[in-house]
Amino acid sequence: MSAAANGAGVPVVVTGIGVACSIGVGVEPFAASLRAGRTGIRRQDGQVSAPLAGFDFAHAVGAVPGLPQELSRRALRKAGRSLPAVQAAVAAALQAWTGAGLPAADLPGSQVGVVVGGNNVTGAAAYRMAERFRGDPVAVPGRFALHVQDTDHVGVLSEILAITGEGYTVGGAAASGNLAVIHGARMVRSGAARACLVVGAMTELSPVDRQSYLALGAMADPAAAPDDDVLCRPFDTTRRGFVAGEGTAALLLEAEPSARARGVRPLARVAGEAMALSANSLADPSEEVEVAVMSTALARAGARPEQLDYVNTHGTASRLGDEVEAAALRRVLGRDSGAWVNATKALTGHCLCGAGAVEAVATVVQMTHGFVHPNPHLGMPLTGELRFAGRQAEPARIGLALSNGFGFGGLHSAVVFAGEVA
Amino acid sequence: MEQNDIFAMVRGNLSTVIPELDADEITMDATLTDLGCNSIDRAEVVTMTMSDMGIHVPVMEFQEAGDIRSLVRLLARHTA
Structure with a gap:
């Protein structure tokens, strides 16, 4: 586990984490659900999934421990009209940012990067907007030209957190979240940034997406097992396929010397x-x-x-x-x-x-x-x-x-x- | 459609786009920019109001509309 094993570069540590998913919005609620083995998977309207049910942006922002009021106000103003996936990402990012002690840190925005893992994450929003368009084409707002881009995550997060270093999305289908961690770690290790906010974007499936996963045989078909509300049994001989979940998480990756200089205890390397x-x-x-x-x-x-x-x-x-x-x-x-x-x-x-x-x-x-x-x-x-x-x-x-x-x-x-x- | 009705729609849509806005600040003399709208917010208020009214006005025409009064008058002209 020597720091040098990854080649010549700055050791990278995790100094903040945040999450918004079906079993918890916030690190401690999430930890409690993990410990209890509580599942967010449920059957509803003929579908079995783990939705981010009842997510309320203002409530989620208000619940971030230690979040300065100015940052809270800024987040609500900048992302108040954003898609649910972006709002969830903002909530997770604020948890990671605040948990890492960054609101009080003297860390220039130009030395902070942001990498959002995800591609084609706006399918459900595009589907909803297509329905509105069919009813009344003029009802499509100009704002949607921004919202429909996966990179809206990057723009919104950078504006709220005043990040002016490197930033982009990394697409890798279901590997996207891991690829974001990998890219963020390399950004910091290379010295291109002192810290990098890494986010895995929430994927909200449209009915078309869902149908294609069922047709492919990858997704567990709730109609094939009407009495089974669990449906998701990883590594069990009776497993039937994946069950979709809605969730996003954020990690603040930071150069170890930077964390040490700030007196912040890393969560992991x-x-x-x-x-x-x-x-x-x-x-x-x-x-x-x-x-x-x-x-x-x-x-x-x-x-x-x-x-x-x-x-x-x-x-x-x-x-x-x-x-x-x-x-x-x-x-x-x-x-x-x-x-x-x-x-x-x-x-x-x-x-x-x-x-x-x-x-x-x-x-x-x-x-x-x-x-x-x-x-x-x-x-x-x-x-x-x-x-x-x-x-x-x-x-x-x-x-x-x-x-x-x-x-x-x-x-x-x-x-x-x-x-x-x- | 009466200008008062259109104003009420604009006011309602403004409150949707900027929820923290004090309704008393929204007057005929105010501009959307004064009320805190950026260009995307302004376009959305206009789009929502056109949709409410069931009309379509080319986006270019709104460049002349400075305050809410001229916006309401422009929209009213297209409802005749």
């Missing part, structure tokens, strides 16, 4: 990361490339697989995806590994573009709070060779964790977090 393609445009994952990214991320962290305490799998509950990931994990971890293998999507649903960031935050929360959250509906694991999290939370000391993120189109990524860095 971004110790290593890896991303690779499998030269495949389809939806199926590659065991070889999964093994490669996990091994490379560990090597870059200067760590050996047997040192791993925890793996936050991509674990969507898809038939093929879980089988391939379990096989890859058996190869990476070996037979004697004591690492917990967990699936946050059992609780949050699959947050798609946001997933990697939500799960990075879930991983850091379990490291700092000392537990492994349940995988509550895992009854018949597809293999006995991995130490899957069970139906109850377990106390755990997690010093080294790995979080996977894979996306359609051959995108594979893994990030290693190391704890106890202060």
Whole structure:
């Protein structure tokens, strides 16, 4: 876990985290839900999903611990008309920003970057606007030309937080959140920024998106199991496919010397990361490339697989995806590994573009709070060779964790977090 | 459509776009910019009001409309 293992560069730490998803808006509510194994998945109107139900922007901003009034007022004014995904991202970002102590810090905006993971996240909004357009074309506001762009996240976050360093979106389908962490870490490590706000964008599916995932066979079909309201059972032999979740999360990544100079205790270190393609445009994952990214991320962290305490799998509950990931994990971890293998999507649903960031935050929360959250509906694991999290939370000391993120189109990524860095 | 009715629509839409606005500040003599609207806010108030009225006015015409009075008059002209 030496800081130099990632090559010559500045060590990168996590100094703030934030989240807004079906099981919690705010780090402590989210942590409590994780510990309790509370799932946000529910059946409603013939669909099973984990919606960000009842999210109220003003309430979410008001609930950010320690948020200065000026920043609160600014957020409400600048994002009051934004799409739900952007408002949720602002709420998560304010939690991370405030948690990192940045409102009081003397950190010039030009030395801060922002990377938002996500592509095509405005499908549901475009669908709603198309319906309005069919009723009355003139009712489409000019504002929508801004809102329909994924990069609206970048503009709104930068304006609220006065960020004037580098900023952009990184697209990687369901690997987007992880790719944002990877890009943000590299931005800081290279010295291009002292700190970088990393966000995984919330994906709000339109009915068309949903239908295409069902037709592809990737999404669990609620009509095929009318009595099953859980539907999402990662790594269970009875799993049926992924269940969509709505959620976003933010991490404030910072150069370790900067955090030290500010007297801020890091939550974790971004110790290593890896991303690779499998030269495949389809939806199926590659065991070889999964093994490669996990091994490379560990090597870059200067760590050996047997040192791993925890793996936050991509674990969507898809038939093929879980089988391939379990096989890859058996190869990476070996037979004697004591690492917990967990699936946050059992609780949050699959947050798609946001997933990697939500799960990075879930991983850091379990490291700092000392537990492994349940995988509550895992009854018949597809293999006995991995130490899957069970139906109850377990106390755990997690010093080294790995979080996977894979996306359609051959995108594979893994990030290693190391704890106890202060 | 009476200018008073159109003014009421503009006032309602302004409050939607800028919720923290004090309704008493919204007068015929005020400009949308004075009330805190940026260019995107102004365009949205106009779009919402046109939609409420069921009319379409080319965007270019609004460049002349400075205060709310001239905006309301412009919209009223298109309802005849």
